Amino acid sequence: xxxxxxxxxxxxxxxxxxxxxxxxxxxxxxxxxxxxxxxxxxxxxxxxxxxxxxxxxxxxxxxxxxxxxxxxxxxxxxxxxxxxxxxxxxxxxxxxxxxxxxxxxxxxxxxxxxxxxxxxxxxxxxxxxxxxxxxxxxxxxxxxxxxxxxxxxxxxxxxxxxxxxxxxxxxxxxxxxxxxxxxxxxxxxxxxxxxxxxxxxxxxxxxxxxxxxxxxxxxxxxxxxxxxxxxxxxxxxxxxxxxxxxxxxxxx
Amino acid sequence: xxxxxxxxxxxxxxxxxxxxxxxxxxxxxxxxxxxxxxxxxxxxxxxxxxxxxxxxxxxxxxxxxxxxxxxxxxxxxxxxxxxxxxxxxxxxxxxxxxxxxxxxxxxxxxxxxxxxxxxxxxxxxxxxxxxxxxxxxxxxxxxxxxxxxxxxxxxxxxxxxxxxxxxxxxxxxxxxxxxxxxxxxxxxxxxxxxxxxxxxxxxxxxxxxxxxxxxxxxxxxxxx
Numbered sequence: 001x002x003x004x005x006x007x008x009x010x011x012x013x014x015x016x017x018x019x020x021x022x023x024x025x026x027x028x029x030x031x032x033x034x035x036x037x038x039x040x041x042x043x044x045x046x047x048x049x050x051x052x053x054x055x056x057x058x059x060x061x062x063x064x065x066x067x068x069x070x071x072x073x074x075x076x077x078x079x080x081x082x083x084x085x086x087x088x089x090x091x092x093x094x095x096x097x098x099x100x101x102x103x104x105x106x107x108x109x110x111x112x113x114x115x116x117x118x119x120x121x122x123x124x125x126x127x128x129x130x131x132x133x134x135x136x137x138x139x140x141x142x143x144x145x146x147x148x149x150x151x152x153x154x155x156x157x158x159x160x161x162x163x164x165x166x167x168x169x170x171x172x173x174x175x176x177x178x179x180x181x182x183x184x185x186x187x188x189x190x191x192x193x194x195x196x197x198x199x200x201x202x203x204x205x206x207x208x209x210x211x212x213x214x215x216x217x218x219x220x221x222x223x224x225x226x227x228x229x230x231x232x233x234x235x236x237x238x239x240x241x242x243x244x245x246x247x248x249x250x251x252x
Numbered sequence: 253x254x255x256x257x258x259x260x261x262x263x264x265x266x267x268x269x270x271x272x273x274x275x276x277x278x279x280x281x282x283x284x285x286x287x288x289x290x291x292x293x294x295x296x297x298x299x300x301x302x303x304x305x306x307x308x309x310x311x312x313x314x315x316x317x318x319x320x321x322x323x324x325x326x327x328x329x330x331x332x333x334x335x336x337x338x339x340x341x342x343x344x345x346x347x348x349x350x351x352x353x354x355x356x357x358x359x360x361x362x363x364x365x366x367x368x369x370x371x372x373x374x375x376x377x378x379x380x381x382x383x384x385x386x387x388x389x390x391x392x393x394x395x396x397x398x399x400x401x402x403x404x405x406x407x408x409x410x411x412x413x414x415x416x417x418x419x420x421x422x423x424x425x426x427x428x429x430x431x432x433x434x435x436x437x438x439x440x441x442x443x444x445x446x447x448x449x450x451x452x453x454x455x456x457x458x459x460x461x462x463x464x465x466x467x468x469x470x471x472x473x474x475x476x
Binding site for chain 2: 009011020022072074075076080101103106107108109172174175176177207208210211214215216217218219220221222223226227234235237238239240241242243244245248
């Protein structure tokens with residue numbers, strides 16, 4: 001085991017209707033090679049041994065590709081460091097004696113389930129509202145690879161598609177806006193020929209759902225782009241702004 | 253879906269914010285061009301300024317644009333207010349610790365505060381000049397025009413007003429610093445070739461406009 005001593009200030013909340021509060025936890029013997037989640041595992045192990053309720057937090061793949069882990073660490077989504085999720089954050093980013101705030105994503109649309117775990121199904125509903133391509137399965141399907149697509153467009157669509165839907169953009173945004181997520185999900189389809197026929201309907205439907213969920217309004221602070229573990233660009237937000245404007249103006 | 257069209261949706265509010273904002277930037281240029289005449293404090297300069305003020309308040313085209321301007325100011329303020337309320341509602345529980353400096357500029361996350369300050373200043377500013385020009389008891393100059401120059405000179409001989417004016421130009425600078433380039437992004441005008449230029453022009457405008465505006469009261473105070 002390591003030799004760092006830290007003080008964690010962790011948000012504890014028994015359930016969606018509990019008021020919640022910050023609780024201090026001293027953690028000793030933290031190794032700088034641990035990931036942030038492993039450090040929490042050690043703390044939870046300790047809590048369970050003492051007969052206390054362990055801290056609830058989301059996690060799954062622990063290799064930065066599933067989008068399940070979250071945590072607002074010391075005032076930043078996924079903690080300090082760029083282009084990483086919380087599971088990829090290592091304790092070497094902190095110093096012995098540090099005090100670390102650990103809070104859940106804060107958003108009306110992401111209600112707390114328990115402690116640090118939030119319900120991010122609002123993202124699923126935005127996706128379901130229009131983030132798809134309708135495929136005719138009548139038997140004369142065209143091979144996707146037979147459709148020529150400029151390399152640059154394919155790359156941009158792929159860049160957008162790397163969004164893992166973790167919600168760091170919403171958590172970071174001072175307005176709690178979900179524009180970076182929605183823009184990425186619109187862009188990954190609208191840049192490709194297969195996504196074009198439904199582009200207008202998609203932009204309208206996904207923005208409408210986004211507004212319904214109670215996310216805030218984008219004010220172009222650019223904070224989401226900085227904190228996004230996948231480096232999704234603000235260019236995608238501009239693309240959504242363009243597509244929505246064109247769709248609103250020309251819709252019948 | 254039609255209801256969410258050009259007024260209701262979050263994006264529509266941003267389009268209107270951008271369009272009215274850019275129009276107000278254009279207006280600031282015209283306003284500054286007029287104000288710079290105040291630097292000529294000679295008797296002829298004063299007459300010229302009063303004649304210009306008369307033209308700006310009577311020429312029909314200018315009058316028509318001025319109504320569009322009042323509407324834009326009110327709408328920009330109202331829309332901004334609405335956006336700010338919705339944004340607060342989107343995060344009912346604040347973070348205990350938030351490292352805003354790590355990922356965004358100070359101006360970008362304080363647009364509502366900066367805008368409110370500008371609105372308060374606008375009320376004071378318009379009461380002092382615009383209201384006086386339209387409905388105040390102004391003396392006439394040698395050419396028989398309303399003597400707005402004397403009203404301006406009187407205002408800019410008061411230290412507190414000059415200080416307030418200069419400070420508010422600083423506030424305007426920060427508002428423009430984020431606002432100008434943000435308007436383009438809101439309208440979807442983002443392109444790797446042009447966006448860097450737009451951002452640079454935004455910084456240029458945010459520095460040059462307020463500095464020249466602030467120069468006038470300082471100049472008139474010093475040479476009073």
